[in-house]
Amino acid sequence: MENINPQLYWEKLIDLFIKYGGKFLIAVLIWAAGLFAIKLIIKLVKKGMARSNVELTLRKFIISLLSFGLKILLFITCATIVGIQMTAFITIIGAMGLAFGLALQGSLANFAGGVLINVLKPYRIGDFIETGGIMGTVKEISIFNTILNTPDNKRIILPNSNISNNNITNFSAEATRRVDLVFNVDYDTDIEQAKQIIADVIEKHPLTLKDPVPFVRLGNFAASSLDITVRVWGESANYWSIHFDLKEQVKAAFDEAGIVIPFQQVDVNLKK
Numbered sequence: 001m002e003n004i005n006p007q008l009y010w011e012k013l014i015d016l017f018i019k020y021g022g023k024f025l026i027a028v029l030i031w032a033a034g035l036f037a038i039k040l041i042i043k044l045v046k047k048g049m050a051r052s053n054v055e056l057t058l059r060k061f062i063i064s065l066l067s068f069g070l071k072i073l074l075f076i077t078c079a080t081i082v083g084i085q086m087t088a089f090i091t092i093i094g095a096m097g098l099a100f101g102l103a104l105q106g107s108l109a110n111f112a113g114g115v116l117i118n119v120l121k122p123y124r125i126g127d128f129i130e131t132g133g134i135m136g137t138v139k140e141i142s143i144f145n146t147i148l149n150t151p152d153n154k155r156i157i158l159p160n161s162n163i164s165n166n167n168i169t170n171f172s173a174e175a176t177r178r179v180d181l182v183f184n185v186d187y188d189t190d191i192e193q194a195k196q197i198i199a200d201v202i203e204k205h206p207l208t209l210k211d212p213v214p215f216v217r218l219g220n221f222a223a224s225s226l227d228i229t230v231r232v233w234g235e236s237a238n239y240w241s242i243h244f245d246l247k248e249q250v251k252a253a254f255d256e257a258g259i260v261i262p263f264q265q266v267d268v269n270l271k272k
Contacts, residue, residue, distance in 0.1 A: 027078040034074040042067055054118055110144040113160030117141060127172040131163050176209065177236045179243050183250055184225035186260040191218055194228060194259055201249045202232050207242050209233040224264045 042063060049059045118141065123129045127138050129148070134156055136148030146163055148156045171177070185194050195216050202214045212233050219229030234242045254261060 023082050027081045030081065031074065031078050034077070035071075038067065038070045038074065041070065109161040110159045113162075113164035114141070114143045114145075116164045117146070117160055122168045123170050123173070127170055129171065130169040131158070132166045134158065171239075172236055175236060176233050177239045179230075179232050179234060179239060179246070181230040181232075181243070181246060182219065183228045183230065183254075184222065184261055185228065185254070186262045187226060189226065189259050191226065191228070193257065194254070197253045197257055197259070198228065198230060198250055201246060201253055202230075205242065205245060205249070207234050207238040207245070209235075225262045 045066060046059070046063060049062070054062075117123075123138055125138050125141060129136070129138060134148065134150075136150040136154075136156060138146060139149050139155070140147040143160075145160055146158050148158065150156060183194070183198060185191075195218075198216050199214065202208050202216070208214065209232075214233075215229070215231035217229055218226060220227035230246070232242065232246070251261070
């Protein structure tokens with residue numbers, strides 16, 4: 001059996017230490033400093049997103065993604081300093097990332113849509129919106145989807161990519177809204193009297209705003225009626241109360257004044 005020469009092994013260890021020891025020490029120092037810098041960056045990003053009122057779910061996801069990406073970059077930097085060849089390693093990571101991205105491109109599109117929604121804030125939780133023909137109150141905004149409750153209390157989950165690429169109508173964005181109504185009266189009606197009755201109903205209603213001034217004018221000569229156009233403003237939260245109250249109260253006032261709301265009719269003349 002061949003004798004083992006301990007001195008030879010010690011010499012090899014010393015050579016390796018001389019060759020890589022300094023680089024390894026530098027890599028360890030850079031790793032420690034890098035982790036400290038990553039913690040500082042994460043802390044600053046958290047404060048920035050908190051000041052910007054970024055949605056909590058999105059905040060956590062971005063922090064996780066940023067932390068993971070920075071640590072991978074730090075690892076590659078330290079490995080390169082030590083002398084490990086990272087070319088093949090980086091190629092493999094790139095190929096895996098491409099495959100992962102293609103497999104989850106729908107989810108990534110939803111994530112991108114969620115980021116846009118949370119950054120641009122076209123709506124917030126509690127807003128009543130319409131998008132893609134669907135109307136409802138926003139109950140939750142997550143990374144990948146938005147949850148709406150419809151007026152009849154159905155829950156609808158919409159992918160964020162669909163919303164971000166579609167038209168969005170936010171009925172709650174402004175403090176006030178205009179209520180548009182049309183009242184039909186018979187052609188024999190005194191228009192000034194009808195307009196005054198409508199104006200009085202609007203004036204007495206506690207939820208209508210006096211500024212802007214309510215608009216009450218003859219709007220159209222229809223086939224069977226004269227159409228009176230009404231535009232009145234109120235707070236957004238009171239929109240439907242004003243809408244239905246004015247219809248009911250104007251009808252009652254017309255009945256009391258003897259003003260007829262005509263049904264659609266056609267006059268037929270017979271010739272011999």
